[in-house]
Amino acid sequence: MRERFDEIRREITHNDEAIVAAVNRRLELVTQLWALKAELGLDTVDPDREKLLRDALAKASSGPLSRAGLDRLVTELLDLTKSELLPPDSRGR
Numbered sequence: 001m002r003e004r005f006d007e008i009r010r011e012i013t014h015n016d017e018a019i020v021a022a023v024n025r026r027l028e029l030v031t032q033l034w035a036l037k038a039e040l041g042l043d044t045v046d047p048d049r050e051k052l053l054r055d056a057l058a059k060a061s062s063g064p065l066s067r068a069g070l071d072r073l074v075t076e077l078l079d080l081t082k083s084e085l086l087p088p089d090s091r092g093r
Contacts, residue, residue: 027084
């Protein structure tokens, strides 16, 4: 039983590391996207796109994450992206 316990913990750690890597990659991609948006004269933040993202992720989620949990996760991810990449005086735009 202890072996299985340790195996599960290793898998959780590996999964958490993959999440951090995915968030870092997301930040790199958003940086590139926002640079292109600036060149095109587009707003950095797009509420319609954020809604599309929420809907797409809700469709893609097969559980056990609830819809409320998914909404919370997406909200945190979007807020984190903005806090990492936007200057403090332009957050929330």
